[in-house]
Amino acid sequence: MSAAGFRQFSEEVNAWQPSLLREVFQQHQHQIRVKKEAVAVERLELIFRTALDISNRQGFRAMSVRDLSEATGISMGALYSYIDSKESLLDMILSYGACAAGWAMRVPDSVGSARERLRWILRAHLYLSEVMLPWFFFSYMETRHFSRQFRRQAIGSELWTEHLVADCLRDGNERGEFNVEDPELTAALIKPLLQDWYLKRWKYRQRDIDVERYTSTVLDFVEAYVVRGAVSDASQQHPKEKP
Amino acid sequence: MSAAGFRQFSEEVNAWQPSLLREVFQQHQHQIRVKKEAVAVERLELIFRTALDISNRQGFRAMSVRDLSEATGISMGALYSYIDSKESLLDMILSYGACAAGWAMRVPDSVGSARERLRWILRAHLYLSEVMLPWFFFSYMETRHFSRQFRRQAIGSELWTEHLVADCLRDGNERGEFNVEDPELTAALIKPLLQDWYLKRWKYRQRDIDVERYTSTVLDFVEAYVVRGAVSDASQQHPKEKP
DNA sequence: TAAAACCGAGCGAGCGCTCGCTCCCGGAGC
DNA sequence: GCTCCGGGAGCGAGCGCTCGCTCGGTTTTA
Structure with missing residues (x-):
């Protein structure tokens, strides 16, 4: 994908x-x-x-x-x-969405730099939630009413996405592309930026902001923080500082 | 306050x-x-x-x-x-919370620089939502089931906080403290960072992150973006570059 | 023409809300 | 100091209704 x-x-x-x-x-x-x-x-x-x-x-x-x-x-x-x-x-309904998400979020391992991989993950998440907006909204809002097993599942997939991002941030730290003090906490802060797109859709529609505009703003926002003070904050020119 | x-x-x-x-x-x-x-x-x-x-x-x-x-x-x-x-x-229940919020969020006009005012607003919002967590969670999650009048009210207060932040960002731009391309959209992106604190409380409790730690991380995150490339990005040392 | 798909009145459980009743307490009358 | 009593507060079985779900009969399909 x-x-x-x-x-x-x-x-x-x-x-x-x-x-x-x-x-x-x-x-x-x-x-x-x-x-x-x-x-x-x-x-x-x-x-x-x-x-x-x-x-x-x-x-x-x-x-x-x-x-x-x-x-x-x-x-x-x-x-x-x-x-x-x-x-x-x-x-x-839940397995319908889970199937779709699992299929669309398979990260291709061909993506090179940590910065590019981070972009790929965030973009895929936002685009998918745009296509399947009703399902994402439903899944977020109804989770707390589920039975124990369904709730476990939902929490699991919430944390799975976060780990994906956190791993990417740690990798970027090692390569000198990023300078993130606490990758876990930072990943936890990025998540609500992705979720706001489908939770407050009326707000963005009202302001004529489409998914591509939103995505690029979120990427700028996130990158300003993660590359701040990194060894190399021009990682696209120098994709590998370490062997 | x-x-x-x-x-x-x-x-x-x-x-x-x-x-x-x-x-x-x-x-x-x-x-x-x-x-x-x-x-x-x-x-x-x-x-x-x-x-x-x-x-x-x-x-x-x-x-x-x-x-x-x-x-x-x-x-x-x-x-x-x-x-x-x-x-x-x-x-x-709604007017109970609204009373409390209205009382606690009165911004003192004594606060000087835009950066300090931004800090004050975000901190007050996070601290209040910590004290009244059940009410904030309730208000967020139940809004969409309200009757038209209650929903209007809730949406109004959502936008009110955003305008408060957006005004602050515009002011910071004028003073040369910030460099924010689209203050409205940026304010819209800051909101979910505030809301995540009471929406995903279990996540932060599980990781032993308290409200002061969360607040300072959010402030860092936001400031990295808004001061990026500003005329003066060390506004605390030089609070006023322009008259 | 048999199988597959569709139909909707009807079941018991549980909903928001009511109402006739009891309990309790402070002060007036003796 | 004791009795009595008015009214505020509390009680919970029961009302009319809607819920999730069923089942015997009918229509459509191949």
């Missing part, structure tokens, strides 16, 4: 959507009574999209299954042949 | 708590059937604290009034002589 321009990124993700849905269908086949994959995949997409839409306005618990039935145009009975409980709907 | 040390800040706020509760009681007297102020204030404090605790785990809508009754030890009937509906409880 490249992260060059947002348009290209977006198209690549959308091209993968159908196969993601098929994977979710197969993973949860034991709790779906509908047999035909083609029918199920189409309906699941509608159900997930609608459920995310309602949940993000009212909250998942406040969304009644009747609401979902009316909004999708699928009767109560039919709905319950795609899910076997409201909780399993949550489960499916 | 000074913002020197957290301990002192915390004590000042706590000393004000009782009079804040009395103000809330008087403001909402028409929907509280209990007459005696002393009784009401004591009970309201218990009710608010418990309601915030349950809501922050389950969500306000998912908190049943029976849950609240059991957790406080106040019977259903008695509870409904302190509130006249679940919605009015929300109303009271």
